[in-house]
Amino acid sequence: MNDMASATQSVLVEREIAHPPEKIWRALTQPHLIAEWLMKNDFQPVVGHRFDFSAEWGSVSCEVLEIEAPRSLSYSWGDHELKTVVTWTLAPAGAGTLLRMEQTGFRPDQPRYFHGARSGWPRFLAALEELLARMG
Template identity: 35%
Template structure:
């Protein structure tokens, strides 16, 4: 597979919106082929197999089943199955995929077509993974229609990070905790490497030990590390920090692109959470940049 790096350039007009706890990713691609040819590429299993990284079986009718067979995936995995919800040849093809909803529309544009994908899902922090994956699939689809080599490329992380910043997914939040006025800084961010690689980058060869100060890599500017209270390498680290706060790093299951980071710092009402928010955002950006070099 080819590596793909650099900022998003194609498809055009990728947008992300949220409503009622769901996120909607919209991506468009202008194609130099009539809607009928694009429709075949979207709905014929043999044509799908030339650009989509899974074997697809489907009953092309509302209520029909659609199944995605990825290499190594278990047949019983519900995330590989869905139901066709709309078919209007050659304009509209929609289906569910696990808990997600996908809607493909094809419209005439000049001598070709405008293909639009709207992918609706519940995992907002995973949006950059979905966007970078569809980016590569749509590029492969265009190559397939043009008669060229259509295998989807592979993103080593730069494309993912470009979409992450484009959608503002690098920003944390400040939350109120309970009735005491306590404040919590929270970041949830999809990373592009597995937990073991992220833990190694954070620890830099100095493994955390309960009762000793947290290694510098787990801290941010202005966060004075106190003793580690709990460590479960390579998945979590908890330590005390001044002034009277608790920092928790968690590396859990993500989208498959890499590990999901959840970082919190919780303190009393007087805790300067806004300053901590800026400091942790800078620290996580440094970590993300380091992971791209691995």
């Protein structure tokens, strides 16, 4: 029998967005744009770059792990307790893009983080879609 106690949980959000991958990529990788839909940050699209997202409730430490413009972006996301990885995948879909966000690595003993991410990411992606519409 498998020991499920060691299994981690993931949050996955997928959206089909009526904008090209290159435009969405800008919103995912330009600090001033990221700040409009996610959080204040000092992101740079460079593997190994360490950066923080900060909000009223605190901050989260991250490091860029992989980057392949305009197809995929991956960074660690955590604090002293949380060690997760956020991966964005962009795939052309008709006239738009299938955008996939997966955050992996939530331990079973971290329900607060997991539920926070599960409720937070759909809101962040809604804000991202609003930003993309304003970008024209």
